[in-house]
Amino acid sequence: MAFGKNATRVLFVLMVMCATSTAKLPVAKEGAAPAPAPEAGASEASGGRGIFDITNVGATSDGKTDCSKELQEAWKSACGAAGQATVLIPKGEFLAGPLNFSGPCKGDVTIHIDGTLLGTNDLPKYNGGSWINILKVNNLVITGSGTIDGQGANVYTKDPAEAKAFPNSLVLDFVKNGTISGITLLNSKFFHMNIYMSEDVKIENLTITAPGDSPNTDGIHIGDSNNINVTDTTIGTGDDCISIGGGSSHIIVTGVTCGPGQGISVGCLGRYKDEKDVSDVTVKDCVLRSSTNGVRVKTYEDAVKSITASKLTFENIKMEDVANPIIIDQNYCPEKVCTAKSKSAVTVKDVIFRNITGTSSTPAAVSLLCSDKQPCSGVELIDVNVEYSGKNNKTIGVCNNAKGTAKDTLQALACLA
Ligand SMILES: *[C@@H]1O[C@H](CO)[C@@H](O)[C@H](O)[C@H]1NC(C)=O
Ligand SMILES: *[C@@H]1O[C@H](CO)[C@@H](O)[C@H](O)[C@H]1NC(C)=O
Ligand SMILES: *[C@@H]1O[C@H](CO)[C@@H](O)[C@H](O)[C@H]1NC(C)=O
Ligand SMILES: *[C@@H]1O[C@H](CO)[C@@H](O)[C@H](O)[C@H]1NC(C)=O
Ligand SMILES: *[C@@H]1O[C@H](CO)[C@@H](O)[C@H](O)[C@H]1NC(C)=O
Ligand SMILES: *[C@@H]1O[C@H](CO)[C@@H](O)[C@H](O)[C@H]1NC(C)=O
Numbered sequence: 001m002a003f004g005k006n007a008t009r010v011l012f013v014l015m016v017m018c019a020t021s022t023a024k025l026p027v028a029k030e031g032a033a034p035a036p037a038p039e040a041g042a043s044e045a046s047g048g049r050g051i052f053d054i055t056n057v058g059a060t061s062d063g064k065t066d067c068s069k070e071l072q073e074a075w076k077s078a079c080g081a082a083g084q085a086t087v088l089i090p091k092g093e094f095l096a097g098p099l100n101f102s103g104p105c106k107g108d109v110t111i112h113i114d115g116t117l118l119g120t121n122d123l124p125k126y127n128g129g130s131w132i133n134i135l136k137v138n139n140l141v142i143t144g145s146g147t148i149d150g151q152g153a154n155v156y157t158k159d160p161a162e163a164k165a166f167p168n169s170l171v172l173d174f175v176k177n178g179t180i181s182g183i184t185l186l187n188s189k190f191f192h193m194n195i196y197m198s199e200d201v202k203i204e205n206l207t208i209t210a211p212g213d214s215p216n217t218d219g220i221h222i223g224d225s226n227n228i229n230v231t232d233t234t235i236g237t238g239d240d241c242i243s244i245g246g247g248s249s250h251i252i253v254t255g256v257t258c259g260p261g262q263g264i265s266v267g268c269l270g271r272y273k274d275e276k277d278v279s280d281v282t283v284k285d286c287v288l289r290s291s292t293n294g295v296r297v298k299t300y301e302d303a304v305k306s307i308t309a310s311k312l313t314f315e316n317i318k319m320e321d322v323a324n325p326i327i328i329d330q331n332y333c334p335e336k337v338c339t340a341k342s343k344s345a346v347t348v349k350d351v352i353f354r355n356i357t358g359t360s361s362t363p364a365a366v367s368l369l370c371s372d373k374q375p376c377s378g379v380e381l382i383d384v385n386v387e388y389s390g391k392n393n394k395t396i397g398v399c400n401n402a403k404g405t406a407k408d409t410l411q412a413l414a415c416l417a
Helices: 002-032 038-045 068-080
Strands: 051-052 062-066 084-089 095-096 100-101 109-112 116-121 130-134 138-143 147-149 170-173 176-181 184-186 192-194 199-204 208-209 218-223 224-236 242-244 250-258 264-267 276-288 294-301 307-323 324-332 344-362 364-369 376-388 396-400 402-407
Touching: 051 130, 068 084, 068 095, 068 100, 068 109, 068 276, 208 218, 218 224, 242 250, 264 276, 264 307, 276 294, 294 307, 294 344, 307 324, 324 344, 324 376, 344 364
Parallel strands: 051 084, 062 095, 084 109, 095 116, 100 130, 109 138, 116 147, 130 170, 138 176, 147 184, 170 192, 176 199, 184 208, 192 218, 199 224, 208 224, 218 242, 224 250, 242 264, 250 276, 264 294, 276 307, 294 324, 307 344, 324 364, 344 376, 364 396, 376 402
Antiparallel strands: none
């Protein structure tokens, strides 16, 4: 408790400092650059080509002046325009608080980012929500060579209670038919990307980076979404590179390099009452580098609802010094509050690990830790050859209650019943 209190106090001081250092800016800005009327700004910015440049409506690229209002205004114009419209964030640094980019839009909107968006460190402004919120938008494109910088380094804390309230950087909720490409997501305060209740979204050629010890900085979290592809993306963070939560189906992850981080994960599952099944997940042609996990399925030991995770395929994966290259953990309970008496369980079945090679930094390259209540079934280990990279021990598979078959797999790893 004493630590908790201290942490709270430290964070409080930090917030006060941030609030003080940014609170003046909007006032200074209002005096310096009165925003033009939306219509005038919009048509001027668009030049008739549907391009809404935030600097044409008064956004200042000094990285210190809050540009939330100008970003919001450019969004409103673009979203209200017929045909193809683009919100342009040109080169330069633009500070912003929480943004509400809601649809439905009249036409198709592209957010083109060439500059850097900086997330304000004035935490109360987020009011417990996320930073860039894209809601109910169809046919969305986010592209460019720019950066979404959450500026998390200024707020990271080891205190889980505090950290939970931090904002995700980029949120897609109820988005249908989207493409996110080219951009960099940097040092988010919480998840870099959170995709929820969305469909037909393609994520490609992104770079997602945060320190290996930054808490909860998942690269991309996908939940309750269908047909989401993540391709050719490099992710190194302090938490899961990609995590796939309940209600997700037809998720394809290819060409992802992950590390540092906690790997590519299905789960955690079983935490929420309204959670739905996960199925048809393919993770293919990926490299895991010095991550704590490689490919993982994790479900709560005392799941609150019985759901199923099935048809999961992990193939052509190279492990480089990964601590737990292949892991199913049905006894996940990070807060150690699980009651083993729980009647619910997450069923894990039809999981294929094919052509997985490289090295493990611990002897247990394969850990299939399933529950006696709900054994894993239909697990296949095909062409799995991961060697221990350390000394004085050798690679080993550890299985509990895991049923399935092994083929062309190192004998020591083929622990299935
Ligand atoms: C976001 O904008 C939409 C549409 O303009 C509005 O309906 C909604 O209330 C806004 N949400 C917040 C949290 O401001
Ligand atoms: C998906 O969105 C893109 C980009 O806005 C658009 O060009 C395309 O026509 C959309 N596809 C469908 C099926 O609506
Ligand atoms: C990936 O994105 C960068 C911009 O960040 C761009 O320069 C490059 O051409 C893109 N690569 C591909 C294959 O699209
Ligand atoms: C994802 O990839 C699969 C297989 O290539 C393809 O059928 C599907 O249309 C893709 N989905 C999106 C949203 O790009
Ligand atoms: C196995 O995976 C590696 C990538 O890790 C790939 O280069 C190789 O072609 C795959 N082998 C087969 C038979 O698909
Ligand atoms: C080798 O690794 C296994 C599995 O982690 C462990 O139980 C065992 O103690 C290790 N042996 C030595 C000699 O370190």
